[in-house]
Amino acid sequence: MTDVYVDDELIFKAQASVDDNITGNPSTERMVSVDWFDGNALDTTNDYVQTLGGTNDLGALVAGGENGFKGTCGDGDNEISFLSTALIFDFTQKPAIESKVEITNVTGTFVFFGFSDATSETTPEATIDADGGTLVKGSSTADAVGFVIDADLGTSSIYCASVKTSGAIQSVDTGIDWADTEKKRLRVALDALGNARFYVDGIQKGYIALAVADVPLCATLNYGQRAGEANTVVEMRYIKKWQDCP
Numbered sequence: 001m002t003d004v005y006v007d008d009e010l011i012f013k014a015q016a017s018v019d020d021n022i023t024g025n026p027s028t029e030r031m032v033s034v035d036w037f038d039g040n041a042l043d044t045t046n047d048y049v050q051t052l053g054g055t056n057d058l059g060a061l062v063a064g065g066e067n068g069f070k071g072t073c074g075d076g077d078n079e080i081s082f083l084s085t086a087l088i089f090d091f092t093q094k095p096a097i098e099s100k101v102e103i104t105n106v107t108g109t110f111v112f113f114g115f116s117d118a119t120s121e122t123t124p125e126a127t128i129d130a131d132g133g134t135l136v137k138g139s140s141t142a143d144a145v146g147f148v149i150d151a152d153l154g155t156s157s158i159y160c161a162s163v164k165t166s167g168a169i170q171s172v173d174t175g176i177d178w179a180d181t182e183k184k185r186l187r188v189a190l191d192a193l194g195n196a197r198f199y200v201d202g203i204q205k206g207y208i209a210l211a212v213a214d215v216p217l218c219a220t221l222n223y224g225q226r227a228g229e230a231n232t233v234v235e236m237r238y239i240k241k242w243q244d245c246p
Helices: none
Strands: 030-035 049-051 058-061 069-072 080-084 096-103 109-116 144-150 153-163 170-177 183-190 196-200 203-208 218-225 233-236 239-244
Touching: 069 080, 069 218, 096 109, 096 218, 109 183, 109 233, 144 183, 153 196, 153 203, 170 196, 170 203, 218 233
Parallel strands: none
Antiparallel strands: 030 239, 049 080, 058 069, 069 233, 080 218, 096 183, 096 233, 096 239, 109 144, 109 218, 144 153, 153 170, 183 196, 196 203
């Protein structure tokens, strides 16, 4: 048996792009799971914990031929909603999560995507946000790491942020500004020491050493409106999850 190493990607061309292009049974060493949000309804009984933060906040699967989760920010400024998995990740297994996220109105919206040891907070708190201009964690969150895009912090900048054992917030400004209606692939990857790497559209844009402690973590999306700009929308097209299988 010969190992074939691929540094970038496999591209199926010509007839291989329309025929079956893998023979045999693919078998991965790491657990991999993808939710395309292509069901009839969001599964909040088995798969997700959903917390809607305020008046007319919504969270549902999109329709009209598009897959994904659509979070609509309601009428109240600084009211935060959550969509989270169970606490199923442990950094000793080197977990990583990724989603393609679209924000319709960046300068009026807050978004957090990453790992947390709390599936929700009580609005107006978030996992990590910058309500008032300074990065802070929620009261129920002791450990968290992810991307923060907050109209109250640099208007549209993408920040990497973490908190470990309720300590000080660590952060890195990626230098990337998010434009309205753009879609970006966000990935947070932890190693077995809790160091975090952050990828935007496949390129590493941040690193935080010892970002979190060894505690159970969920994957979570937070979203909410800023500056009274009601009915802004955040869409998460899928969620991909990887970790070692001990």
